[in-house]
Amino acid sequence: MNNKFLIYSLVGLLSSGAIGGIVLSNSKQAQSLPASGNAQQSRSVRVDRHFIEMMIPHHQDAIVMADLALSRGRRPEIKKIAASIKQAQTREITEMRTWYKQWFGTEVPNHSMTDMGMMGDHHNQGQKKGSGMGTGSGSGMGQGMGQGMMDMKMDIDALKTAKDFDKEFVRQMIPHHQMAVKMAQMASGRATHSEIRTLAESIIxxxxxxxxxxxxxQQAWH
Incomplete structure (x- = not known):
């Protein structure tokens, strides 16, 4: 998995609104925007929404990895950190789902990474037609994100069959956590709701x- 590329894809998506097609797709979502119509506030609301939509599936992947560690891990420190990850991120998923329903009037969409990639491509094509933009940082971002998530699934499959599970778990979980930290850093300074900012700081x-x-x-085991 190209973790560095996936990190930049997710952070870029969070900051640029590359899945804007699902952000303002109905009247309930439009009503969630600040009454003042301030453009900066509107962008902040989109950050809140994008953060939840991206962080929930990211957390879910971590929980899958943690479950594997609880059953296959050999070292007690691996089992301990896996239990902590599962407990904390399960709680955070529940919180984010509750906030999303309260703020946006709907459940968190269960979009696959492929669907998100297609939405990002359609959005970028619209930018090309409407503004002459298409070679900027958002271009092709959704597609890259979808590929990155497919790569992550392949890594989870590799984790299941790793000869030294503990080492492979750590090798994969470090960049996975780093990705979450990058996303949280973006949200902590841009989110509208204090709950998102507080959660982001906690994740960091x-x-x-x-x-x-x-x-x-890693250093000790090698």
Whole structure:
């Protein structure tokens, strides 16, 4: 998996609104925008929405990996961090689903990564036609994200059959956490709702701490 490319794809999507086609697709969503019509506030609302839509499936992948670690991990520290990841991220998913329903009047969409890629492509094509833009940072971003998530699924499959599960778990979970931290850093300074900002700061703090632990284990085990 090209983790660096996937990180930039997700962060770029969060900041540029490359899936804007699903952000303002109905009247309930439009009503969620600030009454003042301030453009900056509107962008902040989109950040809140994008953050939840991206972070939930990201958390779900971490939980899949944590479940594997609880059953296949050999070292007690792996089982301990897996249990912590599962507990924290399950709770955060529940919180984000509740907020999304309250703020946007609907459930979090269950879009596949392929669907998101197609939406991003359609949005970028619209930019090309409407403004002459198409070679900027958002162009092709959705497609790259979809490919990145397919690569992540392949890595999870590899984790299931890894000869040294613990080492492979750490090798994959570090960049996975780093991706979440990048997304949270974007949201912490741009989100409208204080709940998102607080959650983002919590993710940054907790997952950076877990990254440091796992990097220490990598050095010790090698």
């Amino acid at each position: 703090k907790s997952q950076n701490a877990e990254i440091a632990k796992m990097q220490g284990w």
